C-alpha cells in the first residue's frame with residue numbers, strides 16, 4: 289500500500305513540484321488547495337510528468353469543518369506537508385489580517401485535526417525571512433530569529449512557535465520545519481513552474497518576463513549595498529531540489545529517524561549570488577539579453593543572506609544538486625511555454 293500524504297497548497301509553485309517528487313518516490317499525495325493563488329490546470333501538468341492523476345480537493349484550510357470531513361473521507365493519511373499560505377510580503381503589509389487569518393488559522397486547524405484523525409507528522413514551509421539580516425554568514429539554524437519586518441514574516445515566526453508548542457503538548461506529534469531560502473526555476477519538463485499573480489515581486493519571474501518582452505526592463509533595486517558589486521545577495525535554490533527535501537523529511541518522520549520532536553533545517557545551496565550575477569548568469573545560460581536599470585533600494589530588503597546547509601546535508605542527508613545554469617534554463621523554458629500558451633499581452 290502506498291503511503292498517503294496530504295499536501296496543502298499542492299497546486300502552488302513549490303507544492304506542485306513536491307507532489308511530483310512524492311509520486312516519483314512511491315507515495316500517494318492528496319492535494320488540498322483553495323486555488324486562491326494557483327490554477328487547476330497544474331493537475332494536468334503533474335499528470336503529464338508522472339502519468340498519475342493527482343487526487344485533488346478544493347478546500348480552504350481555514351474551514352475547520354470542511355477539513356474535518358476531508359480527513360473522514362481520506363482515512364490513513366500518515367503525514368501532512370503544509371504549503372497553504374499567502375506569501376506576498378508587500379500585500380501582507382497592506383492586509384495584515386488576511387495574512388494572520390489565512391496563514392495561522394489554516395495551520396491551527398490542521399494541528400487541531402491531527403490528533404483527532406491519528407496523524408502524527410507535519411512538515412512546515414518556513415522561510416529564511418525568520419533570520420532577518422543575520423549578523424554572521426552563512427546562516428545556521430542556530431542563528432537568532434530577528435524581529436519580523438512584515439506581517440508575512442511574523443506569520444512564519446508565529447507558525448514555528450505554534451507548531452513547537454503543539455508538539456510539546458501532544459507527545460505523539462512530530463514536526464520538521466524547513467526554512468527555504470530563495471526557490472527558483474521550474475520542472476525540467478516545462479510542464480509545471482511558477483505562476484506569478486500580476487506583476488512579479490520576485491527577481492527571477494521578473495527577469496524571465498523581461499526576457500520574454502512582457503516587461504520593458506528589470507529594475508535592480510540598489511547597487512550601493514555593502515557587497516562586491518553593490519547589489520543584494522541571495523541563496524537561490526532549485527525548486528525540484530527543494531521539493532525532494534520534502535520527500536526526505538516525510539520519510540525521516542515515517543521511519544522514526546527524527547532526533548527531536550521538532551527539527552529545523554535550512555534549505556539552500558550554501559552559495560550567495562548577487563542580483564547582477566543572477567542576471568548575467570541568466571543571459572549566459574539562455575543567450576537572451578535582459579534590459580535593466582538600477583533603481584533605488586526596495587524598502588525592507590535584506591542586504592545579504594545565504595545558508596549554511598551543513599546540518600541539512602549531514603543530518604537530513606539532502607543536498608542541492610542542480611546547477612544555477614540549468615535552473616535558469618528551466619525557468620526560461622517554462623516562461624517560453626507560458627508565452628506560447630498566453631501570448632504576450
Ligand code: NAD
Pocket residue numbers: 296297298299300301302303320321322323324325326347348349350370371372373374375390394413414415416468469470471
Ligand atoms: P504558492 O502561492 O504558489 O502556493 C501556495 C498554495 O496554497 C496556492 O496554491 C494557494 O492557492 C494555496 N492556498 C493558500 N491559502 C490556502 C488556504 N487557506 N487553503 C487552501 N489552499 C490555500 O506559494 P509557494 O511559493 O509554492 O509557497 C509555498 C509555501 O512556501 C508557502 O507557505 C510560502 O510561504 C512558503 N515559502 C515560499 C517561498 C518562496 O519564495 N516561494 C520562500 C519561503 C517559504
Ligand code: WQD
Pocket residue numbers: 375377414415416417469470471489490491492494506507508509510520521522563586589
Ligand atoms: C531578491 C533580490 C531584490 C525584484 C522574498 C521574501 C522572502 C521569501 C523569498 C517567502 C532582492 C532584488 C527583486 C526586482 C530586484 N519568500 N529584486 N528587482 O526579497 O529575497 O525574498 O521571497 O518566504 O520572505 O521577502 O526575494 O526575489 O523578491 O528579491 O532587484 O524586480 O532581487 O531587491 O535583492 P527576497 P526577491
